[in-house]
Every structure is written in structure tokens, then in C-alpha cells.
Amino acid sequence: xxxxxxxxxxxxxxxxxxxxxxxxxxxxxxxxxxxxxxxxxxxxxxxxxxxxxxxxxxxxxxxxxxxxxxxxxxxxxxxxxxxxxxxxxxxxxxxxxxxxxxxxxxxxxxxxxxxxxxxxxxxxxxxxxxxxxxxxxxxxxxxxxxxxxxxxxxxxxxxxxxxxxxxxxxxxxxxxxxxxxxxxxxxxxxxxxxxxxxxxxxxxxxxxxxxxxxxxxxxxxxxxxxxxxxxxxxxxxxxxxxxxxxxxxxxxxxxxxxxxxxxxxxx
Numbered sequence: 001x002x003x004x005x006x007x008x009x010x011x012x013x014x015x016x017x018x019x020x021x022x023x024x025x026x027x028x029x030x031x032x033x034x035x036x037x038x039x040x041x042x043x044x045x046x047x048x049x050x051x052x053x054x055x056x057x058x059x060x061x062x063x064x065x066x067x068x069x070x071x072x073x074x075x076x077x078x079x080x081x082x083x084x085x086x087x088x089x090x091x092x093x094x095x096x097x098x099x100x101x102x103x104x105x106x107x108x109x110x111x112x113x114x115x116x117x118x119x120x121x122x123x124x125x126x127x128x129x130x131x132x133x134x135x136x137x138x139x140x141x142x143x144x145x146x147x148x149x150x151x152x153x154x155x156x157x158x159x160x161x162x163x164x165x166x167x168x169x170x171x172x173x174x175x176x177x178x179x180x181x182x183x184x185x186x187x188x189x190x191x192x193x194x195x196x197x198x199x200x201x202x203x204x205x206x207x208x209x210x211x212x213x214x215x216x217x218x219x220x221x222x223x224x225x226x227x228x229x230x231x232x233x234x235x236x237x238x239x240x241x242x243x244x245x246x247x248x249x250x251x252x253x254x255x256x257x258x259x260x261x262x263x264x265x266x267x
Contacts, residue, residue, distance in 0.1 A: 012054045012098070017065045019176075020044035022189045023196045033068050034075040040066070041076065043196045045085055046102035047176070048169030056086075056096040104164035109204040113252040114259075116201075121252065125245030128194045129238045132175060135191060136221060136237035137230040138182035147181035148226055155218045167211065168203040174218060178237065181225065202244070206251050213243070 025039040044050045056062060063073040077096055080086040087099035139147065154177055158170035172195040179188030217240040224232035 010054060012050055012056050014057065014061075014065065016044070016049050017057065017062060019049050019188075019192055021066050022192045024193055025196070032072075034072045034079075037066055037068055037073060037076040038079045041080060042083075042085065042102065043199070045098060045100075046165075046168070047172040047192075047195055047199050049173070049176075049192075050098050052098050052101060054098045055089075056098070058095065101165050101169075104168055104203050106204050109201060109251075110255055112200050113248070113255055116252065118249070118252065121249060122245075124194065124197055125241065125248065128198060129241035129245065131187065131190050131194060132178055132241050133234040133238040135178035135182045135184065135187045136225065136233040138184060138187070139178055140225045140228050140230045140233040142183045143181040143225055147177075148222070151177050151181060151222055151225070155215075155222055158218065159215045164203045164208070167207075168199055171202065171214070172199050198248075201248050201251075204251070207247060210243075210247065214240070217243070 020040050020043075023040040023043045025036060025043070041050065050056075057065075059070050059073055059077075063070045066073065068076075077086060081088070081096075084100045085098065085102070086096050088094070088096055143151075151174065154170055154174040158167060158174060161167050161170055176188065176191045176195060179185075179191045182188075217236065221233060221236045221240065224236055
């Protein structure tokens with residue numbers, strides 16, 4: 001579990017590819033395996049598991065790790081190229097590489113929130129808080145210096161970011177990193193899936209005023225992990241996710257209230 005996702009403009013690690021393969025698109029009509037892989041890779045880019053400038057592995061390796069045929073993979077890569085998320089380099093050391101990022105768009109967040117039911121959102125947030133709490137507790141017992149350095153690097157990236165898409169990526173990466181630091185593949189896989197669903201709802205305008213609060217909560221969480229305090233680590237992680245979950249619920253309620261007001265005006 002020591003190998004995390006590379007973000008230095010080099011090559012995408014096989015561990016990053018494994019993480020991308022663990023994304024299971026939810027709440028969307030998927031017409032086939034090619035579309036599923038497209039959504040998996042798109043989500044991985046949105047969460048910062050795959051980063052701009054990183055070169056993808058050979059198609060045969062990618063197809064094997066994603067569990068699809070090379071033809072299906074090529075169809076997915078072609079769609080991602082058409083969206084500007086992937087590019088192609090020629091010659092020695094060439095191949096496909098990550099070329100773009102997924103911007104944070106208020107309209108898309110609004111539509112995602114409209115599609116979710118309140119009960120489903122609360123269940124997802126409860127699962128996120130419980131999973132992060134368990135991962136943080138185990139990380140305080142099992143993490144090593146390399147794990148803590150990686151988490152600190154991600155927390156610093158979040159604290160120094162101002163662009164919404166960078167905040168979304170750094171936040172998701174830090175939370176997924178708790179599973180890595182806990183030395184648990186199952187917890188990591190669950191956190192990946194949770195954030196594949198949560199990330200599209202986060203770091204719109206309503207969230208930006210809360211960045212300093214999130215920075216302080218991240219610091220408290222990392223301090224508890226460094227000090228080997230399982231109770232503090234778990235409680236801090238749960239409190240952090242419950243606060244972010246309240247942001248999501250409140251934003252959805254505001255959207256529904258506005259929609260009802262618009263309908264009343266039309267009558």
C-alpha cells in the first residue's frame with residue numbers, strides 16, 4: 001500500500017490505474033463497457049488520481065487492469081480525447097497522456113444534486129463519515145513516516161489551492177489517502193467509490209468560504225494520526241465529513257426551495 005498515485009508529470013502508476021478501475025459509476029444510464037471505462041477514467045481525472053501531463057501505460061496494460069478488451073479501451077480513450085481530457089504524443093516515449101482537468105461547474109453540481117434523493121444523500125454521507133473515521137483510526141496505528149509525508153503533501157496542496165477543481169482533487173486525494181495510510185485495500189477501494197459519488201457535488205461556490213475550516217480540520221486530523229491517537233483521529237474525520245455533508249444537504253435544500261419558488265411564480 002506504500003505506492004500512491006504519481007503527480008509529477010511522469011507516468012501513471014499501475015496502482016493509480018487499479019484505483020481508477022475501482023470506480024463504479026452510479027446513477028447514470030450506461031450503454032456498455034466502453035462508456036463505463038470512459039466514466040471510470042473521467043472520474044479518476046476529476047479526483048486527481050490521474051493528473052495532467054502523466055503518460056498512460058500501454059493500451060494492452062490498461063485494458064488488462066480495467067478488465068476490458070483493447071478495442072473497448074480504444075473507444076473509451078477516443079471519447080476522452082474528444083473531450084480534451086487526453087492527448088497523444090508521437091515518437092519515442094509517446095502514447096496517450098492526461099491533457100486536461102474536469103472543471104467545477106455550478107450548473108453540473110446543481111443537476112447532480114437535483115437527481116439525488118435526500119435519503120440517499122444522507123446514507124452516502126453517513127457511509128463516508130463512518131469509513132473515513134475507521135480509516136483515520138487505523139492510520140493512527142499503522143501509518144509510517146512515508147504515509148504521513150504523503151498526507152501532509154496533499155493537505156498542503158489543498159491549503160495552497162485557490163481553483164475549485166484543484167480543491168476538489170486535493171480534498172478527494174487526501175481522504176482516499178486515509179485508506180492508503182490505514183494499509184487497507186478494502187477501505188481504500190470504498191473511499192474511492194464514495195468520493196467518485198461525492199466529488200461531483202463538492203467545491204462549488206457554496207464551499208469556498210469553508211476552505212479555511214477544512215484546512216484546520218485536515219491539520220487536526222493529521223496531528224492525531226502523527227501522535228498515534230486513534231480516538232481523536234476517528235472523531236476528527238467523522239466531524240469533518242459530517243460538516244461537509246451538511247454543506248451538501250443544505251445546498252440541495254436551497255436548490256429545491258428555489259425550484260419550488262420558480263414553479264409558484266409561473267402559476
